Amino acid sequence: MDIHFLLGLIPTLLSGLPLTLELTVFSLLGGGVIALLLNGLRAGSIVGARVADFYVFLFRGSPLLLQIFLIYYAPGQFSFIRHSFVWPFLREPYVCALLALMLNDAAYTSEIIRAGLRAAPRGAIEAAVVGGMSPLTRLRRVILPLAFRQALPAYGIEITGMLKSTSLASVVTLMDVTGIASAEVSQTYRAIEVFLTAAVIYLVLVTLVTYGVQRLEGWLSPTRTPLSARSAA
Amino acid sequence: MWDDLTLLGFGAMGWGHALFTAATTTVAVSACAFALGLAIGTLCAWAKLSGPAPLRRLAEVYGVVLRGIPDLLVIYLFYFGGRQVATTVAGLFGHHGPVEISGFAAGAIAIGLISGAGQTEVLRGAYQAISPGTLEAAKVGGMTRWTMFRRIIAPQALPTALPGLNNQWQSAIKESALVSVTGLVETMREVGIAAGSTELPFLFYAAGIVIYLIITSLSGLVFRTAEWRAMRSQMPARAR
Amino acid sequence: MTEAAIRLSGIHKSFGAHHVLRGIDLQARNGEVISIIGGSGSGKSTLLRCVPLLEQPDSGQIAVGDDSISLGEPGQRLTGRDRQAMRRLRSQLGFVFQNFNLWPHMTALQNVMELPLHVQKRPRAECREEAEALLERVGLTARRDAWPSQLSGGQQQRVAIARALAVRPRALLFDEPTSALDPELVGEVLTVIRALAEEGRTMVLVTHEMGFARHVSHRAIYLHDGRIEEEGPPEQVFDNPLSERCRRFVSHHLSRN
Numbered sequence: 001m002d003i004h005f006l007l008g009l010i011p012t013l014l015s016g017l018p019l020t021l022e023l024t025v026f027s028l029l030g031g032g033v034i035a036l037l038l039n040g041l042r043a044g045s046i047v048g049a050r051v052a053d054f055y056v057f058l059f060r061g062s063p064l065l066l067q068i069f070l071i072y073y074a075p076g077q078f079s080f081i082r083h084s085f086v087w088p089f090l091r092e093p094y095v096c097a098l099l100a101l102m103l104n105d106a107a108y109t110s111e112i113i114r115a116g117l118r119a120a121p122r123g124a125i126e127a128a129v130v131g132g133m134s135p136l137t138r139l140r141r142v143i144l145p146l147a148f149r150q151a152l153p154a155y156g157i158e159i160t161g162m163l164k165s166t167s168l169a170s171v172v173t174l175m176d177v178t179g180i181a182s183a184e185v186s187q188t189y190r191a192i193e194v195f196l197t198a199a200v201i202y203l204v205l206v207t208l209v210t211y212g213v214q215r216l217e218g219w220l221s222p223t224r225t226p227l228s229a230r231s232a233a
Numbered sequence: 234m235w236d237d238l239t240l241l242g243f244g245a246m247g248w249g250h251a252l253f254t255a256a257t258t259t260v261a262v263s264a265c266a267f268a269l270g271l272a273i274g275t276l277c278a279w280a281k282l283s284g285p286a287p288l289r290r291l292a293e294v295y296g297v298v299l300r301g302i303p304d305l306l307v308i309y310l311f312y313f314g315g316r317q318v319a320t321t322v323a324g325l326f327g328h329h330g331p332v333e334i335s336g337f338a339a340g341a342i343a344i345g346l347i348s349g350a351g352q353t354e355v356l357r358g359a360y361q362a363i364s365p366g367t368l369e370a371a372k373v374g375g376m377t378r379w380t381m382f383r384r385i386i387a388p389q390a391l392p393t394a395l396p397g398l399n400n401q402w403q404s405a406i407k408e409s410a411l412v413s414v415t416g417l418v419e420t421m422r423e424v425g426i427a428a429g430s431t432e433l434p435f436l437f438y439a440a441g442i443v444i445y446l447i448i449t450s451l452s453g454l455v456f457r458t459a460e461w462r463a464m465r466s467q468m469p470a471r472a473r
Numbered sequence: 474m475t476e477a478a479i480r481l482s483g484i485h486k487s488f489g490a491h492h493v494l495r496g497i498d499l500q501a502r503n504g505e506v507i508s509i510i511g512g513s514g515s516g517k518s519t520l521l522r523c524v525p526l527l528e529q530p531d532s533g534q535i536a537v538g539d540d541s542i543s544l545g546e547p548g549q550r551l552t553g554r555d556r557q558a559m560r561r562l563r564s565q566l567g568f569v570f571q572n573f574n575l576w577p578h579m580t581a582l583q584n585v586m587e588l589p590l591h592v593q594k595r596p597r598a599e600c601r602e603e604a605e606a607l608l609e610r611v612g613l614t615a616r617r618d619a620w621p622s623q624l625s626g627g628q629q630q631r632v633a634i635a636r637a638l639a640v641r642p643r644a645l646l647f648d649e650p651t652s653a654l655d656p657e658l659v660g661e662v663l664t665v666i667r668a669l670a671e672e673g674r675t676m677v678l679v680t681h682e683m684g685f686a687r688h689v690s691h692r693a694i695y696l697h698d699g700r701i702e703e704e705g706p707p708e709q710v711f712d713n714p715l716s717e718r719c720r721r722f723v724s725h726h727l728s729r730n
């Protein structure tokens with residue numbers, strides 16, 4: 001294998017890293033907000049719960065790639081959209097890819113939040129009620145902390161999942177790490193070297209995120225030695 | 234717009250037939266990938282639980298690597314990388330010009346490897362949920378390892394594994410859409426072709442979503458029925 | 474009554490640095506009922522589990538009938554011949570666990586039929602007939618199609634005894650068969666075990682039921698710290714032990730029951 005080619009390849013591919021990270025962070029933020037709204041909707045009314053169910057069914061039951069294509073190509077079929085103020089945005093592959101990633105992430109994240117909120121054991125809530133906590137205090141002191149701990153491992157997997165999913169944005173011409181790698185391959189025909197190098201970049205990112213989440217989990221774990229005890233020792 | 238719906242039908246002008254064939258291809262790629270993943274998953278779960286140290290290490294590295302790489306890149310690697318290797322090898326034998334490889338095979342292998350990493354964890358968890366005492370009872374009875382696997386381990390692990398295996402199957406279906414990048418005419422690719430040639434992208438991409446929803450929910454139903462039956466035969470007190 | 478059904482000699486077993494069995498010699502003659510008593514952690518279960526090689530001793534010899542295995546060093550890998558001997562040896566034993574360990578995906582009847590049918594490969598009709606007869610012996614004919622999860626602890630343990638008997642074992646091993654049971658269910662299981670003792674079966678019984686052990690066994694063994702500290706007829710071990718430690722142990726337990 002040609003070492004100069006590889007050495008040149010790494011900075012080329014890394015120039016797509018900012019876009020990859022940007023897409024990941026924005027889609028997680030947007031997706032998180034929508035996920036919270038979905039859970040609010042679910043708690044609000046039976047109709048709201050049905051709507052949330054359907055949303056989750058729709059986005060988890062079909063491929064993300066198809067969702068991206070639908071959002072990118074479909075509006076063009078309708079002249080009223082083509083003549084409206086949103087068209088300049090919807091024509092942008094960046095906007096479409098990000099929108100699809102957000103909507104998709106929201107479906108998965110809302111389920112993670114839902115499972116987390118159900119995690120508080122009935123006994124813990126009853127103890128809080130008997131102890132005279134107001135509903136708000138209960139939520140803040142008992143339910144949410146338990147939900148957060150419960151949801152963290154699954155959300156860690158969702159973060160790395162989104163990081164990997166951003167590679168699909170390259171299919172609508174975005175130049176993230178995968179997009180640059182594809183372009184490089186069509187010029188050099190050296191698919192194995194280029195894609196393997198790109199794969200290593202993602203692998204490193206995923207490993208870093210996984211490690212970070214595990215640290216956070218360990219730090220939040222109830223069996224952790226309390227800081228006071230540690231400093232005393 | 235409603236007139237356009239006939240384009241989805243099975244008539245002379247309709248894309249119904251093509252879409253149906255494409256949906257079949259989607260299911261076929263996913264099924265091959267899932268079966269490969271099941272074989273790999275069984276092997277790796279065994280390696281992780283009680284294999285010799287080098288194999289265990291290998292299974293761990295495989296899991297970490299495949300869960301750390303975007304699915305699209307895995308498919309690119311197998312398809313374009315496979316083509317590069319095939320072309321190089323053919324070049325050594327005097328053949329010039331690019332050699333094509335099967336998008337179906339490359340896609341099924343790539344998704345099978347991804348699925349295998351997930352199925353390993355599902356199967357390992359299901360095995361660990363078995364009460365070890367029931368295995369000791371089988372050992373004392375003089376069962377060989379194979380009899381024990383067939384009569385005691387598999388029937389106990391399967392009901393626990395089914396929900397996880399269902400998830401893996403649903404993922405395989407959705408990942409199969411990525412195989413469209415190889416040119417294989419499965420659902421994703423076919424709706425793209427139809428959207429392009431009719432200039433009705435909304436109609437056909439929406440139809441594509443519906444097709445995937447039908448496939449995922451119908452097969453999900455099959456899994457849940459199997460799960461229910463397996464549960465019923467073991468814990469009748471709870472299921473009835 | 475002279476031929477030995479089970480012979481253990483020089484059994485040593487350690488878990489890490491913890492030397493749990495320190496040279497055990499024990500023979501069970503055909504038709505003999507032996508009970509093993511001793512404090513918690515004295516190695517009773519470990520000893521019993523060494524017989525079918527659920528634990529592999531570090532050294533020593535195990536023989537059941539004509540099949541025997543010798544072990545020389547800790548963690549020794551069994552040869553192909555050893556493995557065959559082990560399987561033959563196991564198929565001559567019935568083991569009853571503290572926690573029953575019934576197979577949860579099989580009904581009571583299927584549990585009892587499993588080993589004769591799929592290990593000993595006897596004809597199905599014969600296995601079924603015998604399994605039904607065994608369930609009748611333990612008083613569970615009416616529950617033969619029940620799943621383990623639908624049975625009480627006492628019923629599960631009786632199915633487990635029927636399962637152990639179904640392989641037509643040369644000897645039966647019991648590891649605290651009533652310890653996991655509610656007090657009111659202990660009696661029904663002890664009744665079944667007593668009947669087996671009375672029909673002349675070879676049995677080794679680890680138990681905390683001192684009164685019962687004294688009544689059914691021909692010989693009792695007091696285990697302490699991985700060694701046999703006291704051994705003899707039940708009248709000696711339970712009423713007049715030579716060892717002071719054994720005397721304290723027995724009087725403490727007999728007064729409690």
Ligand SMILES: Nc1ncnc2c1ncn2[C@@H]1O[C@H](COP(=O)(O)OP(=O)(O)OP(=O)(O)O)[C@@H](O)[C@H]1O
Nearest residue numbers: 488489491493511512513514515516517518519520
């Ligand atoms: N698999 C194992 N790994 C490590 N230590 C073990 C294992 N099994 C048993 N031990 C240890 O060996 C010692 C003897 O255990 P064993 O179960 O034989 O005692 P026991 O006499 O049956 O006690 P009990 O009356 O509580 O059942 C104990 O200290 C126990 O902690």
Ligand SMILES: [Mg+2]
Nearest residue numbers: 517518519649
């Ligand atoms: Mg014990």
